[in-house]
Amino acid sequence: MKKLFTLALAAIGSFYFGQGFTQIYKDRADLVLQSNLQTYNADLAAKGIRYVGGATPNSTYLANNNAAVNYIKDKLITFGYTDSDIQMHNIGTVSKPYYNLILTKTGTVNSDTYVIIGAHFDSVVAGVGANDNLSGVAAIMEAARILRTIDTEYSMKFIFFNAEENGLVGSTKYVSEIVTNNTPTTADDMKIKIMFNLDMIGGNKTLTNNTITCEADKVGNTTSGTVSTNDAASLAFTNDLIQYVGLYSDITGVLSNAYSSDYMPFENKGYVITGFYERMTNTSTGAIVEPNPTYHKATDNISNISYPYLLQTTKAALGALQHFAVADKSTVVLGASEATDLKDVVVYPNPAKNILNIKVPNTQKFEIRLMDATGKMIIVDKDKTQLDVSRIKNGVYYLILKTAKQSLMESVIINN
Structure with missing residues (x-):
C-alpha cells in the first residue's frame, strides 16, 4: 500500500474522550505483550515473500503465502478458537488457491451486526513486509488472543486479507462474495457497524515514533472512496478513535484521510470505515517522514521495525476495538494469560x-x-x-x- 497524505492535526481538546475511559478496557490493553508481537511478526516474516499477483502467481511465493495463512490459523487455534470459528475464503483458483482468513466471534446482543478489524498479510515482491503489513497482522492476532473469552455486544470479525498488494483483491472479493453475496439488492447485505483497518503500524526504529494516523473517510476537502453518505459517521468514529489512542496507549492520535487500503471496498459499498497508519518524525528536525524509508523494499524486515511502537499501536487498537464492539465491563482481569517462565531468561x-x-x-x-x-x-x-x-x-x-x-x-x- 501507499499513502499519499496531507495531515490535519485533530483540533480536539483533551477534555473530550468519546465514550469515556473504561478501566477494565485499559487492563486488557495492558495484557498486550511485546514479546508476542515480535514472535508473530518474525515467524510470519520467516515464511518469505508472499506476493500472489500476476496472471499466474509465483509457485514459491504462493507456497509462502499459504504457509503464512496456515500459521495464523494454527495460532488462533492455540488461543482457544475452533475450526468452526474460522473461515478460509479462497480468492484464488481451484488449482492455485490462496485465502483470506476470517475469524468470527459472536456478540451477545447485536449478534447480526459486526465490528470488523482487518489487516493484509501478503507482501510485495521486493521483501517480506515485516511492517507492510505483518505489523497489522500481529496486532490483530494479539487482540484476538486477549478477547477470546470476553463477551462483546456486537459480533466481531478479525479478518486477515490476502492480495492487497495487487489491487485490494482479497478485501474486494470478500465484500462482493460474502458481505453483499454477489447480489444487486442490499436487503441481505451484512450489517457492519464499523470497519477498522490496520496497515503499517510498526514504525521505524531509526525515527521518532510517538503518533499514529487515525483515518477518516473525508477530512476537510479530501474525500476517499465513492460514497459520501458515510462520511460524517466515519469522521465521528475516527474522532473517537483519536481519543482512545490517548486513553489506552502512550502515543497520540492524529487525524488524516483514508487511502487505498482494505477498507476502501467497504467504503465504496457505503459502510463506515476508520483505520490506523503509522506516523513517524525525524528525530532531529521533527519533520514528518513519509513514506517509511523501508516501504516496499527488502529492508522492510524485522530489524527495522520499532517493536515498542507496535506495542503502543496494538494497545490503542485493542482499547478502541472494545469500545466499538461494546466489550463486557464486569469480567475481572487477573493478569496476562501467558506464563512467566521466560521472564528471567x-x-x-x-x-x-x-x-x-x-x-x-x-x-x-x-x-x-x-x-x-x-x-x-x-x-x-x-x-x-x-x-x-x-x-x-x-x-x-x-x-x-x-x-x-x-x-x-x-x-x-x-x-x-
Whole structure:
C-alpha cells in the first residue's frame, strides 16, 4: 500500500474522550505483550515473500503465502478458537488457491451486526513486509488472543486479507462474495457497524515514533472512496478513535484521510470505515517522514521495525476495538494469560563469540530459533543451553525462545 497524505492535526481538546475511559478496557490493553508481537511478526516474516499477483502467481511465493495463512490459523487455534470459528475464503483458483482468513466471534446482543478489524498479510515482491503489513497482522492476532473469552455486544470479525498488494483483491472479493453475496439488492447485505483497518503500524526504529494516523473517510476537502453518505459517521468514529489512542496507549492520535487500503471496498459499498497508519518524525528536525524509508523494499524486515511502537499501536487498537464492539465491563482481569517462565531468561555473552549461552530458569522444554534480519532461520533447536555460533557471519541476529505458553525474542550480536 501507499499513502499519499496531507495531515490535519485533530483540533480536539483533551477534555473530550468519546465514550469515556473504561478501566477494565485499559487492563486488557495492558495484557498486550511485546514479546508476542515480535514472535508473530518474525515467524510470519520467516515464511518469505508472499506476493500472489500476476496472471499466474509465483509457485514459491504462493507456497509462502499459504504457509503464512496456515500459521495464523494454527495460532488462533492455540488461543482457544475452533475450526468452526474460522473461515478460509479462497480468492484464488481451484488449482492455485490462496485465502483470506476470517475469524468470527459472536456478540451477545447485536449478534447480526459486526465490528470488523482487518489487516493484509501478503507482501510485495521486493521483501517480506515485516511492517507492510505483518505489523497489522500481529496486532490483530494479539487482540484476538486477549478477547477470546470476553463477551462483546456486537459480533466481531478479525479478518486477515490476502492480495492487497495487487489491487485490494482479497478485501474486494470478500465484500462482493460474502458481505453483499454477489447480489444487486442490499436487503441481505451484512450489517457492519464499523470497519477498522490496520496497515503499517510498526514504525521505524531509526525515527521518532510517538503518533499514529487515525483515518477518516473525508477530512476537510479530501474525500476517499465513492460514497459520501458515510462520511460524517466515519469522521465521528475516527474522532473517537483519536481519543482512545490517548486513553489506552502512550502515543497520540492524529487525524488524516483514508487511502487505498482494505477498507476502501467497504467504503465504496457505503459502510463506515476508520483505520490506523503509522506516523513517524525525524528525530532531529521533527519533520514528518513519509513514506517509511523501508516501504516496499527488502529492508522492510524485522530489524527495522520499532517493536515498542507496535506495542503502543496494538494497545490503542485493542482499547478502541472494545469500545466499538461494546466489550463486557464486569469480567475481572487477573493478569496476562501467558506464563512467566521466560521472564528471567539470560542470553550471554552479547556480543557473542563462538558460543552463545542461554539460561532459562523455571522451565525445561523450550524451542530455540536464531534468525537473521531477513527472516532466514540460521539455527532451529530445542532445550539447548549453548549454541555454537562460531561459523555464523558477524552481524545482528534475533534469538526466539518458545515454551508451550510463552515466547521471547532478543537481539544478539555475533562478533567472531
